[in-house]
Amino acid sequence: MALQLYHARVDQIRNLTHDVREIVLRLTDPAEIHFKAGQFVSFDVPHPTLNRPATRAYSIASPPVQKGRITLLLNLIPGGPGSTYLFGLQEGDATQFKGPAGSFYLKEDGQRDLLFVATGTGIAPFRSMLDHLLESGFSRSATLYWGLRSQKDLYYQKEFEALAAQHRNIRFITTLSRPEPGWTGTTGRVTTLVAERIASVANLSVYLCGNSGMIGEVSSLMTQKGLCPIRKEKWYDDAGGAAPD
Numbered sequence: 001m002a003l004q005l006y007h008a009r010v011d012q013i014r015n016l017t018h019d020v021r022e023i024v025l026r027l028t029d030p031a032e033i034h035f036k037a038g039q040f041v042s043f044d045v046p047h048p049t050l051n052r053p054a055t056r057a058y059s060i061a062s063p064p065v066q067k068g069r070i071t072l073l074l075n076l077i078p079g080g081p082g083s084t085y086l087f088g089l090q091e092g093d094a095t096q097f098k099g100p101a102g103s104f105y106l107k108e109d110g111q112r113d114l115l116f117v118a119t120g121t122g123i124a125p126f127r128s129m130l131d132h133l134l135e136s137g138f139s140r141s142a143t144l145y146w147g148l149r150s151q152k153d154l155y156y157q158k159e160f161e162a163l164a165a166q167h168r169n170i171r172f173i174t175t176l177s178r179p180e181p182g183w184t185g186t187t188g189r190v191t192t193l194v195a196e197r198i199a200s201v202a203n204l205s206v207y208l209c210g211n212s213g214m215i216g217e218v219s220s221l222m223t224q225k226g227l228c229p230i231r232k233e234k235w236y237d238d239a240g241g242a243a244p245d
């Protein structure tokens, strides 16, 4: 089935770090989007060498209850067609995207607790999922592990810390793989955090989002511990490249 085309205007732009930007799009036609927490939208963007636009996907970082405006979280990729287009948008600009798409959304897994693992901007679908779960009166336990590089890459910390403080069933840990001196939080790769803290997968549903290295490593760690549902949203392949964990 063809995806719906949405017209929107850029409502708000916030630079969250040196290379991460949050943009809020207000839908103009149609005025609302109905999606499942975790799904993405896609933009057809100009490409410097292809003689046609390139399609790039971006997960919705806001909850489904918010139908007239969606939040996207963007990593700056210098020279990248998607990144160049989206970072070029100014407040008030018109844009268009298609969607919603993807099967990376919360599944009915009985009474299992949830483990979310993200690297970098891979936090976006989990922000939507957590908001949605809490809106829906979620009472099981959910743990969010987030891997970033160093202090200059931190954002949304207060927001997730507040969620964890307000809801005893939500746990949130950010780990920095290359912290600068002065960091008193968790250190190391997010994969190590999973290996050290997750003793059993018997009652767990696992959701992974980010680079292929983290997804592969965490999946095999979980599989070694037993059988549990593992859902994966691989954004890009980092074979041979630096992983943002």
Ligand SMILES: Cc1cc2nc3c(=O)[nH]c(=O)nc-3n(C[C@H](O)[C@H](O)[C@H](O)COP(=O)(O)OP(=O)(O)OC[C@H]3O[C@@H](n4cnc5c(N)ncnc54)[C@H](O)[C@@H]3O)c2cc1C
Residues within 6 Å of the ligand: 040, 056, 057, 058, 059, 060, 072, 073, 074, 075, 076, 077, 079, 080, 081, 082, 083, 084, 102, 120, 121, 122, 124, 233, 234, 235, 236, 237, 238, 241, 244
């Ligand atoms: C389902 C899905 C959802 C996605 N959601 C988001 C999102 O919410 N926010 C977002 O920033 N990106 C997201 N991405 C990645 C996005 O679609 C583009 O791949 C990214 O913006 C780079 O595109 P580009 O054209 O700018 O650069 P390209 O030239 O296509 O990519 C250059 C290289 O950048 C690296 N890269 C791609 N994405 C990232 C990233 N997020 N962080 C660090 N390095 C990266 C890869 O190594 C890639 O080969 C998603 C991808 C998928 C498949």
